[in-house]
Amino acid sequence: MRLSVTAESFRLARVFTISRGSRTTAEVLTVRIAAAGFEGLGECCPYKRYGESIGSVREQIESLPPDIDRAGLQEMLPPGAARNAVDCALWDLEAKRAGKRVWELAGLPAPRPEITAYTLSLDAPEKMRAQAAEQAHRPLLKIKLGTPDDMPRLEAVRAGAPGARIIIDANEGWTREIYRDLVPHLQRLGVALVEQPLPAGDDEGLRGLARPVPVCADESCHDRASLPALKGKYDVVNIKLDKTGGLTEALALRQAAREAGYGVMVGCMVASSLAMAPATLVAQGALVTDLDGPLLLAEDRAAPLRYDAQGVHPPERALWG
Numbered sequence: 001m002r003l004s005v006t007a008e009s010f011r012l013a014r015v016f017t018i019s020r021g022s023r024t025t026a027e028v029l030t031v032r033i034a035a036a037g038f039e040g041l042g043e044c045c046p047y048k049r050y051g052e053s054i055g056s057v058r059e060q061i062e063s064l065p066p067d068i069d070r071a072g073l074q075e076m077l078p079p080g081a082a083r084n085a086v087d088c089a090l091w092d093l094e095a096k097r098a099g100k101r102v103w104e105l106a107g108l109p110a111p112r113p114e115i116t117a118y119t120l121s122l123d124a125p126e127k128m129r130a131q132a133a134e135q136a137h138r139p140l141l142k143i144k145l146g147t148p149d150d151m152p153r154l155e156a157v158r159a160g161a162p163g164a165r166i167i168i169d170a171n172e173g174w175t176r177e178i179y180r181d182l183v184p185h186l187q188r189l190g191v192a193l194v195e196q197p198l199p200a201g202d203d204e205g206l207r208g209l210a211r212p213v214p215v216c217a218d219e220s221c222h223d224r225a226s227l228p229a230l231k232g233k234y235d236v237v238n239i240k241l242d243k244t245g246g247l248t249e250a251l252a253l254r255q256a257a258r259e260a261g262y263g264v265m266v267g268c269m270v271a272s273s274l275a276m277a278p279a280t281l282v283a284q285g286a287l288v289t290d291l292d293g294p295l296l297l298a299e300d301r302a303a304p305l306r307y308d309a310q311g312v313h314p315p316e317r318a319l320w321g
Contacts, residue, residue: 040093079245087246132160146173176205
């Protein structure tokens with residue numbers, strides 16, 4: 001078995017801005033694992049917020065033995081981007097060698113399309129209203145907030161897309177007091193979900209607060225080990241493969257979260273269709289699917305995921321799985 005890793009860059013269709021900064025490209029690592037004439041593919045997006053970089057994640061991947069398997073991988077690498085790319089490549093390789101789809105190997109029903117959110121880039125209110133109007137045909141819009149000027153932006157988006165469901169991601173940018181003050185306005189404007197309003201290391205302030213708008217743990221939830229600390233603070237968990245460390249743990253986290261009474265959101269980093277493909281399996285039946293990474297790109301993989309009025313479709317064999 002031979003493992004290789006390559007850094008790749010995909011141009012974005014427009015500058016993408018959140019409260020932490022802006023970007024014009026999606027920087028990813030692609031893992032290829034070859035064996036017996038077959039090649040499995042996986043992709044990850046290292047995230048600075050979690051202490052990752054292209055270089056550090058590449059080093060983690062290149063430290064693995066060439067004969068790594070999925071069970072051994074869970075022990076050798078922690079949850080994160082490196083383990084994600086390798087885990088998904090191993091699933092892809094196993095499916096190709098068996099002549100089956102990944103969902104068959106995992107004992108899952110055949111996946112169906114899922115409606116996905118479309119993320120609006122952080123900008124001045126009037127520009128966000130224009131973005132919202134341009135995307136008003138989409139049933140679900142996501143807004144990146146977490147700044148002192150959040151309410152004018154939210155009002156502008158609602159005015160631009162009066163019929164869309166709206167979810168917001170505060171990116172750890174609020175305090176307990178800001179959250180409490182904003183809740184009536186979120187209800188008034190029909191916000192369906194709030195992601196990570198408080199910093200992950202300081203989210204005890206959510207405990208005991210009324211949550212008429214469901215609150216979702218993003219940075220506070222990585223894998224199954226995260227779940228006990230979320231009790232009493234969150235209603236929903238956001239499962240991202242770059243946080244769980246791959247499809248294997250993502251599926252296990254989904255089951256554990258549902259058993260614990262949490263709703264499930266499935267999210268993504270800004271990356272290509274190869275990164276989204278495994279996540280479409282986890283998104284089946286999710287409360288919220290947020291797999292819009294490829295919709296933000298100006299270029300994508302050779303066999304990209306299909307998006308239409310039904311949502312994001314499962315991957316074709318030529319892409320993954």
